[in-house]
Amino acid sequence: MTTTASQDRKVRGQADGKRRQGPTFLMALPAVLFFGLFALVPLVGVFAISFMEWNILGSPSWVALDNWDTVINDRPFTWRALSLTLIFVVGSYLFQAPIALLLGVFMAGEQRYRAFLSVLYFLPLLFSSVAVGLTFQSLLSPYYGISAALPFDWLPSDWLSNSDIVMYVMIFVVGWCFVPFHALLYQAGVRQIPTDMYEAATIDGAGRMRKFFSITLPQLRYTIITSSTLMLVGSLTYFDLIFVLTGGQPQNAVRILPLDMYITGFSANNLGHASVIAVILVTIGLTMSLLLNKFSGSSKMESDKAGA
Secondary structure (H helix, E strand, C coil), X not given: CHHHHXXXXXXXXXXXXXXXXXXXXXXXXXXXXXXXXXXXXXXXXXXXXXCEECCCCCCCEECCCHHHHHHHHCCXXXXXXXXXXXXXXXXXXXXXXXXXXXXXXXXXXXXHHHHHHHHHHCHHHXXXXXXXXXXXXXXXXXXXXXXXXXXXXXCCCCCCCCCCCHHHHHHHHHHHXXXXXXXXXXXXXXXXXXHHHHHHHHXXXXXXXXXXXXXXXXXXXXXXXXXXXXXXXXXXXXXXXXXXXXXXXXXXXXXXXXXXXXXXXXXCCCHHHHHHHHHHHHHHHHHHHHHHHHHCCHHHCCCCCCCC
């Protein structure tokens, strides 16, 4: 009798274990199929076109490594676009990261007015890139924009036509669009920090700055990793707002790699060269993501509440 009861418990335990595990592969299958259809298949197609000559209208012809040799060695603007992309990525990160962090920490407070301000801060997330581009075109117009409206002689009137400042203008506009998203990540991260940690620090006499650097920042380390990865890789592939505002002009001062790829493929009708640029972009983005994952230790993430 005892043996039979023991066997029954063992069978029920095995069944419960199987139910807990569930059909994990079947649950992931729709996402895998979606990713393969809309990400991997187009990527393979772009890689294949990079070895062909194709002007969109005619039929593609195989040219082996000629496109790669031309884009990398015989096309000086490729390296200029790469350097502009690096400047844009670094500048966007340095502008967005601290503002998003401080704004997210601020919005995590319990005061009522912070909820109202949070709504205002998140408004840029609701606007399309085309709408934002057209709005800033009007705001930065030398004829009826902020330069014409404000009586300050030191304000430049050629915000979008001055090759010396247009890159900084683009960094600001893109940051204005995406800081709210990253601030939302930080707000959620701060609200997961146990309040008793702050209460204990207050009892010990710690001030706001001490709490921020000793509690908030360490507890947000994985949120910072996630936000930084999205910010850097996102800046690397950004295109639409820059295209609407400048089209890469003046003097190709903001013709970063994604914009260069579009102009090469659909204005110059050279899909072979554009595909090479696309593969370079994917390679840089993937390498950047893997390096961030490796050196940040995010592959060994533990709970942010460790030690709480």
